[in-house]
Amino acid sequence: MRDALGDVQSVLVLGGGSEIAVATVKQLAKGRCRTAVLAGRDLAKLAAVADDLRAAGLATVDVVAFDAAQPDTHAAVIAKVWADHPDLDVVLLAFGVLGDQAAFDADPAAAAQAAVTNYAGAVSAGLAVAGHLEGQGHGTLAVISSVAGERARADNFVYGSTKAGLDAFAQGLGDRLAGSGASVLVVRPGFVRTAMTAHMDDGPMATTAEAVATDIVTGIQKGAHTVWSPAKLRYVFAVLRHLPRPVWRKVAASR
Numbered sequence: 001m002r003d004a005l006g007d008v009q010s011v012l013v014l015g016g017g018s019e020i021a022v023a024t025v026k027q028l029a030k031g032r033c034r035t036a037v038l039a040g041r042d043l044a045k046l047a048a049v050a051d052d053l054r055a056a057g058l059a060t061v062d063v064v065a066f067d068a069a070q071p072d073t074h075a076a077v078i079a080k081v082w083a084d085h086p087d088l089d090v091v092l093l094a095f096g097v098l099g100d101q102a103a104f105d106a107d108p109a110a111a112a113q114a115a116v117t118n119y120a121g122a123v124s125a126g127l128a129v130a131g132h133l134e135g136q137g138h139g140t141l142a143v144i145s146s147v148a149g150e151r152a153r154a155d156n157f158v159y160g161s162t163k164a165g166l167d168a169f170a171q172g173l174g175d176r177l178a179g180s181g182a183s184v185l186v187v188r189p190g191f192v193r194t195a196m197t198a199h200m201d202d203g204p205m206a207t208t209a210e211a212v213a214t215d216i217v218t219g220i221q222k223g224a225h226t227v228w229s230p231a232k233l234r235y236v237f238a239v240l241r242h243l244p245r246p247v248w249r250k251v252a253a254s255r
């Protein structure tokens with residue numbers, strides 16, 4: 001339960017090693033957040049992240065095994081998290097794979113696997129989390145979508161399509177939860193310099209995990225339903241979404 005000042009006290013991160021998520025938890029720790037649960041598949045990496053977060057001020061950091069690509073396990077994993085931590089203020093859905101479009105073109109099964117992680121895994125985990133948030137009558141599910149889902153680009157349309165599906169799912173879930181006390185925050189970052197993009201040149205309006213974290217924490221505190229990061233991307237994509245297809249192809253190819 002948030003404290004009397006409305007500050008977040010506890011957070012569950014699905015995809016606990018994500019750089020954006022770790023930066024977000026560190027910012028929450030500067031307020032009143034003292035408990036974090038990191039869920040992910042590389043437990044050794046998560047143990048190191050947990051040490052880092054304890055050094056940042058968190059009193060309790062637990063690590064649990066979670067594979068987004070195994071949707072049939074999610075309800076049980078998340079039920080166990082809630083059994084151990086019966087009241088969670090924020091759940092950050094941060095897992096995701098970018099992949100490589102050329103590799104996906106050559107290996108359709110690998111493309112489908114990325115879709116399972118980014119979309120199907122988010123559907124099963126998101127619905128399981130929503131049930132618990134509804135049950136406790138409060139809490140925010142923050143879903144890290146992407147501007148890549150706003151309009152598919154030829155050079156990463158598999159990733160973009162998974163984010164388009166994820167984004168629509170998160171919006172619909174937020175509408176379903178309206179009035180329950182629980183809510184969904186859809187986060188739409190642009191290009192963020194993290195492990196996911198370390199092999200790439202900066203995209204337009206490139207930003208940092210810390211800047212995205214600030215936008216996420218502000219969105220949670222304000223009770224927003226959507227956050228663009230940086231904020232001006234909202235207006236950029238209001239235009240890009242409506243460009244004629246031949247123009248969009250040229251714009252997308254030139255970036």
Ligand SMILES: NC(=O)c1ccc[n+]([C@@H]2O[C@H](COP(=O)([O-])OP(=O)(O)OC[C@H]3O[C@@H](n4cnc5c(N)ncnc54)[C@H](OP(=O)(O)O)[C@@H]3O)[C@@H](O)[C@H]2O)c1
Nearest residue numbers: 015017018019020067068069095096146189191192194196
């Ligand atoms: N960086 C960007 O430019 C950008 C822009 C827009 C949106 N996003 C989104 O932001 C989110 C966080 O990304 P990031 O930038 O912080 O990159 P990141 O540091 O690479 O984080 C991605 C996380 O996803 C986890 N993950 C991947 N597959 C998983 C699975 N099957 N089960 C559980 N966890 C899994 C990874 O865990 P492992 O360590 O086990 O691989 C990693 O911790 C992602 O959803 C990404 O799509 C990123």
